[in-house]
Amino acid sequence: MHNRTSLAFLGIALLNNATYGFSLPPAAWIRSTSTKNSILPTTSTTQMNHIHTIHPLTVARGGAISSQRSGDNQHDLNLTAGKAVTSAWGTFGVAYILIKAIRRVLPIALEPFKGGVALNNFELGAYILTCIWFAYVEGYKGFQLKFSPLVVARSFTLTPSSPIHHLLLAPLYSMGLFHATKKRMIVSWSVSIGVAAIVAAVKRLPYPWRNIVDAGVVIGLSWGTISMLGGYIISLVTGIAPIDVDPALPEK
Numbered sequence: 001m002h003n004r005t006s007l008a009f010l011g012i013a014l015l016n017n018a019t020y021g022f023s024l025p026p027a028a029w030i031r032s033t034s035t036k037n038s039i040l041p042t043t044s045t046t047q048m049n050h051i052h053t054i055h056p057l058t059v060a061r062g063g064a065i066s067s068q069r070s071g072d073n074q075h076d077l078n079l080t081a082g083k084a085v086t087s088a089w090g091t092f093g094v095a096y097i098l099i100k101a102i103r104r105v106l107p108i109a110l111e112p113f114k115g116g117v118a119l120n121n122f123e124l125g126a127y128i129l130t131c132i133w134f135a136y137v138e139g140y141k142g143f144q145l146k147f148s149p150l151v152v153a154r155s156f157t158l159t160p161s162s163p164i165h166h167l168l169l170a171p172l173y174s175m176g177l178f179h180a181t182k183k184r185m186i187v188s189w190s191v192s193i194g195v196a197a198i199v200a201a202v203k204r205l206p207y208p209w210r211n212i213v214d215a216g217v218v219i220g221l222s223w224g225t226i227s228m229l230g231g232y233i234i235s236l237v238t239g240i241a242p243i244d245v246d247p248a249l250p251e252k
Contacts, residue, residue: 075241082160084236086167090155091232093171098225102218109215112208119208127212134216139223148228149242151175152235157247176248184248 077083112119112127119127155174158166166173173179176188202213235241 077156077235077239077241079236079239080159083156083158086158086160086162086170087152087155087232087236089167090158090170090174091152091228094151094174095225095229097171098221098228102221102225105214105221106218108211109218111211116211117207123208123212127208127215130212130216131219134220135223138216138220139227143220143224144227148224148231149245150247151228152231153242153245153247154180154249155232156235156241157249179250181248181250 107114112123151174154176155170158170158173160167166179169178175192176184177192178185180188202210202217204210205213231242
């Protein structure tokens with residue numbers, strides 16, 4: 001037994017040394033590299049600055065390299081008091097809809113911990129995993145990366161001179177339910193109808209599975225509301241629209 005253990009440790013040590021050796025560049029390559037570097041002509045600081053001025057490179061979303069400066073993707077909102085009011089109605093109106101949904105679902109989500117039948121270990125694990133899943137899929141990927149920036153960007157396209165129905169229905173306008181590209185309206189209406197259908201289906205689930213799903217919904221909607229209001233405040237303070245977000249307005 002002792003011999004087998006010694007051989008195992010010896011094998012691990014050899015494997016570690018071999019891996020470390022493969023990760024290092026050969027000595028000859030190091031020497032040739034240093035030699036090449038010494039042969040290369042030196043470039044003055046002025047020349048280097050000139051090169052960077054001609055070829056500015058920025059890293060775009062997803063790691064792609066773009067030849068545009070990062071500032072080129074920023075859009076000045078040209079804020080006025082009237083525009084601040086109309087945009088606030090659009091964004092905060094959507095946030096109000098989400099908050100109402102949270103308040104309606106929250107008591108059901110907390111029922112297992114407030115007088116309901118206690119959850120067993122499996123159900124408690126499902127409760128926690130559902131909250132984590134909704135936080136990532138609905139809250140982060142769905143709201144923070146997509147829906148919330150869209151709402152903020154569209155709300156800032158409203159002005160006091162916008163058509164009256166755009167102003168009255170600013171939350172629906174900001175959600176892209178009308179006066180948007182065909183694709184945007186199809187997506188927005190499909191999501192709205194789909195969510196309504198899912199809500200109707202979840203109501204039919206038995207205890208505690210409805211409560212578990214509703215807990216995830218509360219987490220996702222809360223994340224979405226915070227990201228939406230936070231994004232709006234940032235744009236309002238900086239005067240810059242959400243970067244790289246298309247408000248999906250129809251062509252004139």
